[in-house]
Amino acid sequence: MIEEIRIDDLGVIGRAQVRLAPGLTVLTGETGAGKTMVLTALSLLLGGRADPATVRTGAPSAAVEGRLAVPDDAPALERAREAGAEVDDDGTLVVLRTVTASTSEQSGRSRAFLGGRSVPQGVLAEIADELVTVHGQAEQMRLRSPSRQRAALDAFAGTDHAVTLAEHRAAWAERAQVRDELDGLVSRAQDRAREAELLRLGLAEVDRVAPQPGEDVALAEEADRLGHAEDLRAAAAGAHTALVGDEDATDTVSAAALVDEARRQLEHGGAHDPALAALAVRAAEAGYLLADVATELSAYVQDLQADPARLDAVQRRRAELGTLTRTYGADVDAVLAWATSAAERLLDLEGGDERIAALRERLVALDARVEDLAARITGARSRAAGELARAVTDELAGLAMAGASLTVDVRPADEPGPSGADAVEMLLVPHAGAPARPLGRGASGGELSRVMLALEVALATAEGSHVPGTFVFDEVDAGVGGRAATEVGRRLSRLARTAQVVVVTHLAQVAAFADQHLVVTKSVADGVDVVTESDVRAVTGEDRVRELARMLSGQDGSATARAHAAELLAQSVGR
Incomplete structure (x- = not known):
């Protein structure tokens, strides 16, 4: 309200x-x-x-x-x-x-x-x-409008009919969605087959090469090491000599010897100052670290070998991986990610025939449901049409349209739609002996006003209809x-x-x-x-009588108009 x-x-x-x-x-x-x-x-x-x-x-x-x-x-x-x-x-x-x-x-x-x-x-x-x-x-x-007339009939038909209408609209919408998806799958069948074949070829190639995560990075590092074996050996040997000295030279001073000398000097001074004693400990630790590095460098020089055969194998493997990264991803990890998604997509594509069969089965079921609901809607509308016509006709008689009658015609529509398979048309006989004419063409403004009011009264008094x-x-x-x-x-x-x-x-x-x-x-x-x-x-009382008199005669002071206004009020009390 x-x-x-x-x-x-x-x-x-x-x-x-x-x-x-x-x-x-x-x-x-x-x-x-x-x-x-x-x-x-x-x-x-x-x-x-x-x-x-x-x-x-x-x-x-x-x-x-x-x-x-x-x-x-x-x-x-x-x-x-x-x-x-x-x-x-x-x-x-x-x-x-x-x-x-x-x-x-x-x-x-x-x-x-x-x-x-x-x-x-x-x-x-x-x-x-x-x-x-x-x-x-x-x-x-x-x-x-026929659609408004149909809506009025549907409102009169009650809540059960409204539920059936809602179910029909939902089934109609789902059927349209299923049909669109089915048509899309069928029309794209060749494209899907072509895409599936390309995915199979790609996955077969990835499976043949069998790349491992991070393999391209590891091979690049190994190829770089094998290609510079002599330079690496010389660098490691030179570093080893700097740390421990050259056994064949008596006049070289090694880093290890210098650090050891520093340790001895600090230990000697540390007898008199704890600060130097602490530094002597750290110098000793440095000596141990230099010895470890020298040991690892020695092992590195012994293990490092120029291996042309291995370098050739690494380069071939890198070339093989390159065929994949040029087509399926920037690196091997990206190729593996593509293979995972491609396999999922291939499963979806290969399941297309099953999906088509399932959609066709669902479409048959929805066709039957829409047809059943449409038949129930038609039946409810046909029953309600006669009742609505009688109710409105009775109201029109009370609205000074004696002899007037309303007919509600329910017939098959040219094309079924979300609201059912019916076309609804209201026809008015304005007076006895007159032909029935559609409201859309034959009713005057005054007649439409009264028909509309009669409809609202009929809808408001109908059992189960929604009244705002x-x-x-x-x-x-x-x-x-x-x-x-x-x-x-x-x-x-x-x-x-x-x-x-x-x-x-x-x-x-x-x-x-x-x-x-x-x-x-x-x-x-x-x-x-x-x-x-x-x-x-x-306005109430005399003020209201005065306003009604003005509406009747244009003069609120007219005694005749005031008497008529008072009479109207008295008549309306009984309603």
């Missing part, structure tokens, strides 16, 4: 607050007083398109804030929480919409807020679809007058027993049935029309 709307700088409205109550609320007022702007504000709150031209002249922006009371079990409440909105403990949602005026410096922008959190406009529209149904001239035109918490009607009484107008008011009042109903009307016969009657007027400030806080007010 919509509890309250605050409007700032929208059209002729400077600042206004509209409090809405349960039951039937009507908004009335002179033409141009701002009733339309109230509906525009409501449209903004419900995710409608923002038009910068609606910002009040001279104002930088317009703002509309609303409070919505949402039932605890409503899906809209969960959707709001998913969007990050904060919900009051009593289930109240605060919605805010701002629209920036379009100027030479900037284009008009709109922002939406839900429960204190900035959200896309589409989130408001999702929540509105669940909570509010808006009917205006545009909605009447959409009622001419709020209905908003604009121009529902277009082309209607006299007794028909009274019956429109009566039906709106009946609808208001199960939902909040907000109506903008210019007919006193409709307004007389209201539980709450709001009048919108406008003032003049600085020579400009404006609606302020005091210009949207609830």
